[in-house]
Structure formats: C-alpha cells, structure tokens
Amino acid sequence: MLVSAKDMLNKARDGKYAVGQFNINNLEWTKAILLTAEEMKSPVILGVSEGAGKYMCGYKTIVGMVNGMLDCLNITVPVALHLDHGSFEGAKACINAGFSSVMFDGSHYAIEENIAKTTALVNTCDVLGLSLEAEVGSIGGEEDGVVGMGECADPDECKMIADLGVTMLAAGIGNIHGKYPENWPGLRFDVLEAIKAKTGDMPLVLHGGTGIPDDMIKKAISLGVAKINVNTECQLVFQEATRAYIEAGKDLQGKGFDPRKLLAPGFEAIKLKVKEKMEIFGSVGKA
C-alpha cells in the first residue's frame, strides 16, 4: 500500500539520513526503483513530473501501475507516490487519482499567492492523510540550452510556508536541476543553516540531486535535508546502457528487436544507480 512520506521523512530527519526521491518515466524505471528499495530495505519516494504523468497516460494509470507492482513484487518497504513540481491543478488531480504525496511548487508566484494556494492544499492533504511538499525560491536548471543559476530562498518566507503545516519544504540553496555547470559555486550552506534556524523541525528537500558531490550531500543532510531528488542521473545511465546495447548490434539478430531485451540494460543500470544513491543518502536498512 502506498504511504504518505511524512513518517519516513520525520525518521530520516531524526536519524540524519535522507530518503531518495527517484523520478519515474515508464514501467522499467518504476520496477527497477521498487526492487532496489526492497533489496536495500530502504524507504523510497517515486517522483512523477506533470510531463511524465502525461507520457504515462495520466495519473490514474500510474497509480494503477504502482499499486499493482507493490502487490505483484511483494514490496514491503514504505513507498510514497509523489507529484514533482506540481501546479495547483496538477496537485488536485493527483490527490483525486490516488497519489499518497504531492508537491505544489508555488515558488514562481508572489509569496502571498504561494501561501494562499499552499494553505488550501495543506487542508486537503491533512483530511486525506497525504504528505505535501511546498517550495520557496526557485531551483535553477537548463532551459533551451541556457543553465539558470538557482535562486536562494528567503529564510523568512521559508518560515511562513513551513508554519502553514506542510510536511516538507524545498528551498532553493543554489541547487540546479540537470548537470551543474563548470562554474557552479556549490550549495549555499549559509542559506541552508539560516533556513533550518527559522523552520526548526521541518524536513528540508534538496532538488537537483544529480552531480552534487558526496561531501556536499552529507553536509546538507547534517543541516536538515531529509529528502533528495534524483532524476537526470537515472536518465543518463539509462541512455548510456541502451545506446551500448544498440551499438553492440544485439537488438538486430535478423528478427527485428525484442523490446524487453532492449530495455533490460537500462533497467539494470537504474538499479545500480539507485543503490549507489541510497548508500550515499544513508537510507539503506532504514525501512
């Protein structure tokens, strides 16, 4: 059964480790992440962007697929199914479809509107026992080939949003989605410390987990980060493994290709990547 991310994040915060959010794009990714979480005895959060939601035929399809896998793969570790960077409408759609957790990313609104929309969702999620992630200070990333540097959240605004009763808070601390540029100055630990000082026990979320050096990850966890999102790194290993398979000519064999065989190397590569990340985040054995 899918669970809210609340308990797993509170435990991670208290135990000084982080739960990984791994974004899913298809059946193979989902199965690879769930099997690895079970093998590692680690709690896990499956992230779904709105784009991935459309690709996978809508949120109801995803809920059906994930619930089916929890049952058929005998998954016993805690699993949350979470909307990543949701719009207000997207969050409501996921709640209706049966997600156990949603993120409402109101960071691009003025703080008053972010507060109003987040408050409405806090009330809905409370009634239904779902977890809710909010965001302050937008996270940088690549758009049309240009990498925007991540914003730094205002600690006072973080406190305003945390006080609404959200489950977890994503705050920009110079982190970026996708690959970090050569001249990236690193995470702003001074900002993270100031946010932690204002928000107290609130589990903090670090987006843009791809390419952050391990020592920075560990320091961020020691300063209150309890959830780390990873997407691009899984995409990269999936792509590399699939390309190697095709280049080796194994998909041809005179009879066309077998899609199950074609996707198998990427599936195995994601399992290894998720395992590596769970070890770095310290969530192994915490289920």
Ligand code: 13P
């Ligand atoms: P990366 O793509 O950089 O791993 O970031 C993932 C993320 O933060 C999803 O919300």
